[in-house]
Amino acid sequence: MDANRSELASLIDRCAKTDGLHATAIPRLSVLRSTRPTEPLHAVYEPAVCIIAQGSKQAILGEAVYVYDRNKYLVISVDVPVVGQVIEASEAEPYLCLKLDLDVATLGTLMLDAGPGPASVEPAPALGLSKVTPELTDAAVRLLRLLETPQDISVLAPLCEREILFRLLQGDQAAKLREIALGDTRLRQVSRAIDFIKRNYRESFHVEDLANEARMSSSALHSHFKAVTAMSPLQYQKQIRLQEARRLMLLGLCDAATASHSVGYTSPSQFSREYRRLFGLPPQRDIARLREFPDGFVAA
Template sequence: MAESQSEFASLIDRYAKADGVHATPIPRVFLVRSARPTLPLHTLYEPAVCIIAQGRKQAILGDAVYVYDRDKYLVISVDVPVVGQIIDASEAAPYLCLRLDLDVATLGTLLLDAGPAPSGLAPAPALSLSSVTPELIGAVLRLLRLLDTPGDIPVLAPLAEREILFRLLRGDQTAKLREIALGDSKLRQINRAIGLIKENYRETFRIEDLSDVARMSASALHSHFKSVTAMSPLQFQKQLRLQEARRLMLQGLCDAATASHSVGYTSPSQFSREYRRLFGLPPQRDIARLKTFPDGFIAA
């Protein structure tokens, strides 16, 4: 296991030379590197599995704190706003992580032979941790070694990805992965509501519209939505708005007033209050602070 972990870190180090999130020629596979701890980052996590080769990170969803390292991997089941922070990294031993975005179609084909799943179960929180196994690391290595032979990627990468997902399904993530893949699960119903909010986050929505999309009652939607995301639909929308406004200002695309209007706020004072409540500082001071810590923006 120690030898495999060493090779895992070496492969990421070879193909992710600079700090940041790096796409690879392998579909849905990203490599992450940071040579120092980062600021807490409010960001939107998408369905994925994150496996660390070196270093340590924490993700906060509501009141729950998920700390993961090379012994624990993180699974994300739906798009959800979280606070992420790399807490163990250095120039000598940088944070190194592989992120594999989850493909629903691939998961679905693997589940066809797995037999019927229990129905009607309440969805679990969007984030969960599991122990890394030698079999999982072996599958990850077979995937990453393909970066040395790009011509093999189209044929062999799908096989290695399926093996990784198979290893996850053989562990204690079976129920969560079933929820992600199966169209009639409560999680997929909540995910449809999340999709509607994401597509129309600038607009005011009615809870009835979300209920219709999710195909559940308003009370069930509220209950299951909070179980998964640790927030209400309105709080979810607010975080999306404020994160997008922050991104626009940080990139220098507009000032606070323009950013607030562009994400759907009609009151600049309300925007400023809610921005400070989420990020801890008024917009102008927050952006000035962030520009002095560019490495804080490493999302995976």
């Protein structure tokens, strides 16, 4: 186990020469590096598994704090706004992590081959932690090794990815993963509501319309949406709006007033209040701070 962990860290270290998130030649696989603890970062996490080789991180969803390191992996089941922060990292021992986006089609075919398994009766929070096993680490190492033999990726990477998902389906997050792949579960209904909000976040909507989109009652939508995301649909929309406005300003595409209008706000003062409540500073000061430390933010 220790040898595999060391090799996993070494492979990620060779792939990620600078701080930040780095895509790889393997579909859906990214690696992350940070040489110092980071500021809290608001970001939308997408369905994925994150396996840390070195260092540690915390993710906050609502009131729940998820701390993970090389002994625990993180599973994300739906797109959800999270506050993430690297809490253990240094120049000598940087934070090193791999992120594999979850492919619904691969999960579905794997479930058919693996046979029946546990299923949740009610939706669970979008984030979940489980213990890293030697078998999971070994599969992750073999997947990363393929980056050093690019000619093998097209044939062998899908096999390694499939094995990683199989190992996850044997762990504590099996029910969550099965809900991602199954077509008619509460989690998939919540996911449909999330997709609708993300597509239409600039526009006002009625909860009844959102419930129809999710194919569930308004009361059930509110209950299950909050169980998964730790927020109401309107709170979710607000976070998506504010994060998009922040992104636009950080890229220098517009000022605060234009950004607020472009994401659906009609009142600049309301935008400023809600922005400060979420990010801790008014828009202009927050963007100045982000630009001062551009490499201090690692998203997953």
